[in-house]
Amino acid sequence: MRIMAVSEGLAIGALARRTGLAVSAIRYYEAxxxxxxxxxxxxxxxxxxxxxxxxxxxxxxxxxxxTLPEIKDVLSDLPGNRTPTPKDWQKISVGLRDRLDQRIxxxxxxRDNLDGCIGCGCLSLPKCAxxxxxxxxxxxxxxxxxxxxxSPDT
Amino acid sequence: MRIMAVSEGLAIGALARRTGLAVSAIRYYEAxxxxxxxxxxxxxxxxxxxxxxxxxxxxxxxxxxxTLPEIKDVLSDLPGNRTPTPKDWQKISVGLRDRLDQRIxxxxxxRDNLDGCIGCGCLSLPKCAxxxxxxxxxxxxxxxxxxxxxSPDT
DNA sequence: CCTTGACCTAAAGTTAGGTTTAGAAATTAC
DNA sequence: GTAATTTCTAAACCTAACTTTAGGTCAAGG
Numbered sequence: 001m002r003i004m005a006v007s008e009g010l011a012i013g014a015l016a017r018r019t020g021l022a023v024s025a026i027r028y029y030e031a032x033x034x035x036x037x038x039x040x041x042x043x044x045x046x047x048x049x050x051x052x053x054x055x056x057x058x059x060x061x062x063x064x065x066x067t068l069p070e071i072k073d074v075l076s077d078l079p080g081n082r083t084p085t086p087k088d089w090q091k092i093s094v095g096l097r098d099r100l101d102q103r104i105x106x107x108x109x110x111r112d113n114l115d116g117c118i119g120c121g122c123l124s125l126p127k128c129a130x131x132x133x134x135x136x137x138x139x140x141x142x143x144x145x146x147x148x149x150x151s152p153d154t
Numbered sequence: 155m156r157i158m159a160v161s162e163g164l165a166i167g168a169l170a171r172r173t174g175l176a177v178s179a180i181r182y183y184e185a186x187x188x189x190x191x192x193x194x195x196x197x198x199x200x201x202x203x204x205x206x207x208x209x210x211x212x213x214x215x216x217x218x219x220x221t222l223p224e225i226k227d228v229l230s231d232l233p234g235n236r237t238p239t240p241k242d243w244q245k246i247s248v249g250l251r252d253r254l255d256q257r258i259x260x261x262x263x264x265r266d267n268l269d270g271c272i273g274c275g276c277l278s279l280p281k282c283a284x285x286x287x288x289x290x291x292x293x294x295x296x297x298x299x300x301x302x303x304x305s306p307d308t
Numbered sequence: 309c310c311t312t313g314a315c316c317t318a319a320a321g322t323t324a325g326g327t328t329t330a331g332a333a334a335t336t337a338c
Numbered sequence: 339g340t341a342a343t344t345t346c347t348a349a350a351c352c353t354a355a356c357t358t359t360a361g362g363t364c365a366a367g368g
Contacts, residue, residue, distance in 0.1 A: 011314075011315080012314085012315075013314060022356080022357075023314090023315085024356070024358080025357085027316095027317095028356060028357090032355090040364095041364095042315085042364050042365075043316070043363085043364080044314085044315055044316075044363095044364070044365085045316090062355095063264065064264065067354075067355090068355070093271060096268065097268055100264065103261060104258060104262060104265065107218075107254065107258050108258060110217065110218065111255065111258065114214075114247065114250065114254065115251065117247060166345070167343095167344065176326080177344095178327055178328080179325085179326065179327085181347095182325070182326055182327090186325090194334095195334095196333080196334045196335075196345085196346090197333085197334080197345085197346065198335085198344085198345055198346075199345080199346090216325095221324075221325090222324080222325070310368090311368095312365100312366090312367085313364100313365085314364080314365075315364065315365090316361100316362075316364085317360100317361095317362090317363105318360090318361100319358100319359085319360090320357100320358080320359075320360100321356105321358070321359090322355100322358090323354100323356095324354095325352100325353095326351105326352085326353100327350100327351075328349100328350080328352090329348100329349085329350075330348095330349090330350100331347095331348105332345100332347090333344100333346070334345065334346080335342100336341100336343070336344085337340100338340090338342095
């Protein structure tokens with residue numbers, strides 16, 4: 001009688017085909033701690049079906065601009081002792097949505113600042129605050145000012 | 155009598171201080187064709203005041219996610235035969251704004267797709283179309299599908 | 309059994325956007 | 339005039355996220 005009904009897992013090539021990722025990329029993610037396959041008797045990697053979803057999540061999170069360490073961090077909220085349920089994925093996806101909202105907000109703010117600059121026609125940075133890499137948008141603090149060439153002695 | 159009243163230009167260190175960029179970065183931009191100083195008798199780089207504005211524009215465009223080649227491309231619309239006027243800068247800034255709008259739109263679309271995924275709780279890619287890196291959002295075309303593990307034979 | 313294709317590891321190479329280093333020459337300050 | 343700074347070039351190094359290569363091993367088909 002067959003006991004191993006749950007199958008012996010996916011080989012890395014099959015996983016690559018299912019996800020669209022390169023085999024080398026999957027191995028790289030493993031080296032970075034993002035995925036942990038087991039090994040068969042011959043030492044080859046074997047993956048669970050749930051890993052397809054895991055890799056897909058990684059791909060999506062990358063589209064959203066997360067780095068691999070960040071994604072690793074997000075994924076660490078998944079249960080380690082069992083296959084993640086839709087509910088588990090839903091939970092971490094909400095976190096992803098929050099990050100995405102922040103990025104959109106930042107870009108939108110940046111765009112509005114640019115609009116101000118275009119409006120005045122001079123791209124004056126002290127006015128539009130675009131000069132601040134951290135997007136703190138302070139207008140009269142310390143740090144580099146007159147970035148667009150509008151220094152007082154010009 | 156002094157003829158050279160327009161000054162002999164900024165040294166690279168002075169430009170670096172005025173823009174907040176590293177000297178090495180400015181030289182790097184030159185290697186990439188983004189800025190073109192002249193050389194003094196001793197072979198040192200000399201910059202115009204207008205270059206402060208040019209470098210600032212580069213910094214801003216980078217915040218918007220443009221690559222250096224893209225920025226070079228955008229800057230190529232500036233007049234080469236004279237110092238750019240506010241009007242010139244205004245023109246290319248509008249182009250920048252367009253690109254920014256597109257990026258915001260893309261991210262927003264991505265977020266809405268994610269919302270659909272969260273809503274259904276399964277992160278099903280065939281439904282949410284997040285799987286398409288080019289953001290073409292086709293739902294039943296060719297290419298990788300079932301990315302989140304929802305293949306028919308699961 | 310034997311061949312072919314998939315897989316293994318380790319190390320080197322790739323691209324973007326720079327920084328660092330080394331040794332020499334130019335400039336500035338006193 | 340000399341010392342300190344700045345600048346010069348070329349080449350090496352850096353991180354992220356991978357890919358490629360080289361030399362072997364494993365697995366499946368006939």
